[in-house]
Amino acid sequence: MSDNFSQFMRGAKDGFPVVIAATPFGLLFGTLAIENGFTISEAVLMSALVFAGASQMVGIELFGQNIAPWLILLSIFAVNFRHVLYSATLGRYFKHMSKSQQAIAFFFMTDPQFAASEQRGERGEKLTFAWYMGMAIPLYVFWVAEAWLGAVFGSLITDTEALGITFLLSIYFLALLMSFRGRSLFVPVVAASAMSSSIAFLTLGSPWHVSVGGVFGILVAACWPTRKREASEQ
């Protein structure tokens, strides 16, 4: 019991920077949702049920353009496709959880949640359900509350640029990325992802660069000659 509680609190502490960093995006979603014809409750409902920032932004943007519903849903699927990779990767650490705990944990699997969980595995610590939810629940509660705040007070939100908050998520992910540097093939994977996602960002635009960079980085790791891989693990 107390062990679960301390695990939960540890998760909350690990997730704290993400709560701060995600704030402007949560508010922005609520504001954009209203601008694109959603009601306040629809904006809150979407954040509560979908809980995936990038795809919510894409969905809401297409919504404002009166595009066919199936095309909106297809775009949301395309943006969220990276979750399939996260799911395959993280599921290996979920084996000790019960089936219902796994089902709940997958619902809350966002980008930072996935990366922080992987980092925990990196430190050799067990990925407990209590730690996982300790990170997930505050993120979720704030994300949903921000949709409401953004929807209601959107016009009052002033420029967050000066406070540097919009850049915080990048700093968070950068620090997280560096914690994976001990993994085999780190440099070739990062190089392949950086190059391919830069090209995708400049040609296809956001958010497609994430999937493109992810796929190329993974392909480099999967196709890397086996003997060289063993050497780089030394």
Place this chain on the structure above:
Amino acid sequence: MMGDFLGLSDNVWIIIFAAIITYFTRVSGHLILSRFETIHPRVEAGLNAVPAAVVTAIVVPAVLTGGWAEIITVIIAVIASLRLSMMKVFFMGWVLIIALRAIGL
């Protein structure tokens, strides 16, 4: 657009389907992988590369579209993360980006 179906607006239906599709992407990778008894070493290597590959791609636009303030912050954060904990790098980066923007970089 088309009105209501089962008392719910089109918007709500789109949100519900979006939620189902999103949850599907979040469980499917695990459901597919858990069907296999053993994982091929190349698949294993690919999966181990997922965090670095995807997180790199997430950070790329910040560097590509950033000015001097952003680029300097990124470089210092990378160097600092060789020694400092994640949390310290995060808050140092925050202070740095505010300071650099304040001096007009």
